[in-house]
Amino acid sequence: MLLVLGSALDSEPSRLTRCWRRAGRQVAIVTPADLSRPGWRLRCGRPAESTAALAEGVLAGPDIDGIVSALAVVGPYDLPHIAEIDRAYVAQEMSAFLLAWLSELACPVIDRPTAVSLAGCGRSAFEWAAIADQQGLRAEPLWSGETVGVTVVGGRAADGSCDGTLAAAAATIAAAAGRSLVTLRFASGAASPTLVGADARPEVGHEAAADALLDWFDRQ
Amino acid sequence: MSVLLWGRVAEPVIDATARACAHLGIDAVAADGEELASVDLGGDLIIRDGRRVHLPSVTGMLVRPEGHVTSAAAIAGYQALSAWAELTSAVVLNRPSAAASNRSKPYQLGQIRAAGFAAPDTLVTTSPDDVYAFWAEHQMIVYKSVSGVRSIVATLGPQDKLRLDDVVTCPTQFQQYIDGIDHRDHVIGDTVLACRIDSTAVDYRYPAASGGATTTMNAVILRDDVEQRCRDLVHTLGLTLAGIDLKLDRHGQWWCLEVNTAPGFIWFEAHTGLPITDAVAKLLINGAAIDT
Numbered sequence: 181m182l183l184v185l186g187s188a189l190d191s192e193p194s195r196l197t198r199c200w201r202r203a204g205r206q207v208a209i210v211t212p213a214d215l216s217r218p219g220w221r222l223r224c225g226r227p228a229e230s231t232a233a234l235a236e237g238v239l240a241g242p243d244i245d246g247i248v249s250a251l252a253v254v255g256p257y258d259l260p261h262i263a264e265i266d267r268a269y270v271a272q273e274m275s276a277f278l279l280a281w282l283s284e285l286a287c288p289v290i291d292r293p294t295a296v297s298l299a300g301c302g303r304s305a306f307e308w309a310a311i312a313d314q315q316g317l318r319a320e321p322l323w324s325g326e327t328v329g330v331t332v333v334g335g336r337a338a339d340g341s342c343d344g345t346l347a348a349a350a351a352t353i354a355a356a357a358g359r360s361l362v363t364l365r366f367a368s369g370a371a372s373p374t375l376v377g378a379d380a381r382p383e384v385g386h387e388a389a390a391d392a393l394l395d396w397f398d399r400q
Numbered sequence: 401m402s403v404l405l406w407g408r409v410a411e412p413v414i415d416a417t418a419r420a421c422a423h424l425g426i427d428a429v430a431a432d433g434e435e436l437a438s439v440d441l442g443g444d445l446i447i448r449d450g451r452r453v454h455l456p457s458v459t460g461m462l463v464r465p466e467g468h469v470t471s472a473a474a475i476a477g478y479q480a481l482s483a484w485a486e487l488t489s490a491v492v493l494n495r496p497s498a499a500a501s502n503r504s505k506p507y508q509l510g511q512i513r514a515a516g517f518a519a520p521d522t523l524v525t526t527s528p529d530d531v532y533a534f535w536a537e538h539q540m541i542v543y544k545s546v547s548g549v550r551s552i553v554a555t556l557g558p559q560d561k562l563r564l565d566d567v568v569t570c571p572t573q574f575q576q577y578i579d580g581i582d583h584r585d586h587v588i589g590d591t592v593l594a595c596r597i598d599s600t601a602v603d604y605r606y607p608a609a610s611g612g613a614t615t616t617m618n619a620v621i622l623r624d625d626v627e628q629r630c631r632d633l634v635h636t637l638g639l640t641l642a643g644i645d646l647k648l649d650r651h652g653q654w655w656c657l658e659v660n661t662a663p664g665f666i667w668f669e670a671h672t673g674l675p676i677t678d679a680v681a682k683l684l685i686n687g688a689a690i691d692t
Contacts (some may be wrong), residue, residue, distance in 0.1 A: 295500035306483030
């Protein structure tokens with residue numbers, strides 16, 4: 181089974197699961213509230229003993245075929261079922277658990293979390309600008325105007341209809357950053373691709389991204 | 401040449417480091433929170449009281465921010481200074497991305513094992529049955545926070561059975577109890593300064609929580625191979641300054657429990673006389689960090 185990790189407040193993860201179900205895949209969404217179900221387990225150094233507790237039941241680690249992480253962090257706002265006074269602490273505990281759990285699983289995870297983001301990466305706009313600069317591309321980390329997003333999956337811009345120069349620039353930057361899944365933001369109307377930064381959560385809910393992600397998992 | 405201390409002026413580590421730098425002839429600049437007026441990554445950090453730090457001239461920065469930022473200028477300053485800390489070639493104790501490893505103790509344990517240290521068997525679970533099985537396997541286990549939020553480490557006892565059902569609400573961490581002598585090992589660049597902690601408390605930081613237990617500390621020199629393993633671990637984590645919590649069991653096995661990436665080393669220095677602040681100040685001034 182494929183798992184999509186995301187916030188219940190974000191429509192992208194549920195749109196992705198609907199796309200994948202239409203494609204005939206077994207998929208379940210995991211939201212922070214699911215971490216308040218009995219059945220989650222991480223035994224450090226023993227990934228085969230990891231389990232996930234879903235609405236559908238408890239899933240053993242080896243039965244997870246792959247995970248898309250579209251959740252940067254668990255926030256207190258994700259946990260309305262927790263007493264308000266405890267929400268901030270529980271959110272930190274759940275984030276910490278997911279960081280370790282996602283890092284230990286043997287199955288493919290796009291993208292593996294880092295210590296600063298459960299969706300992988302977590303660089304600031306200034307750090308993205310430094311990467312663009314190293315690739316000879318323009319960047320405006322303080323840009324405040326309109327932007328256009330380009331989601332890169334597995335080395336290619338997922339949306340084939342986006343401008344070719346922009347798609348190539350996005351693929352170059354994602355590769356330089358070592359990201360398999362990222363939504364990069366470029367300044368709208370710039371004469372040449374001008375990187376503004378990256379979304380904290382990748383845009384995974386449109387058909388093209390869903391197809392590209394399935395293709396990525398099938399190639400693992 | 402200048403040294404930047406990102407933190408509250410009166411915070412003990414910031415204050416002691418500033419004084420150590422002054423003793424070595426360098427005026428370190430300390431600032432935090434709303435004091436950050438503006439940051440030009442290729443130019444100056446401007447502090448609200450008018451002080452300026454020319455960032456290209458900074459040899460080292462100690463990172464311990466704790467002030468809340470609410471104004472747009474301070475938020476922008478915080479973000480820019482965080483980025484500078486990641487990108488600069490100056491010594492940074494520590495880069496924020498590397499320091500973040502102890503936001504998750506089980507995540508960090510994976511890196512500790514990869515560096516060659518023994519680490520306690522660890523379970524994080526939302527199932528009371530898992531806890532009972534783990535408890536039966538190890539006989540004596542402790543529980544502690546999963547995240548970097550400070551918690552008092554305590555052994556699980558019969559009185560806790562009544563509240564074990566609460567683990568279904570949030571993943572909770574349990575760990576094999578390691579019976580041994582605590583050691584705290586500070587790594588500053590390539591310098592290793594260690595102390596032995598003799599305590600009758602489960603968590604030596606909180607002797608009162610163990611019914612008035614006693615704690616004493618003494619400086620020690622670790623075996624060369626253990627020292628080197630500590631340096632390797634710190635390097636693996638991308639750190640330049642760390643406080644490593646070790647335990648030596650009665651079989652001579654060294655266990656690593658945790659790596660503190662923003663160690664409050666003043667307490668250990670006060671009890672042992674180890675020259676930790678001096679080593680930190682020299683590293684910040686001389687800029688001789690290990691390559692991260």
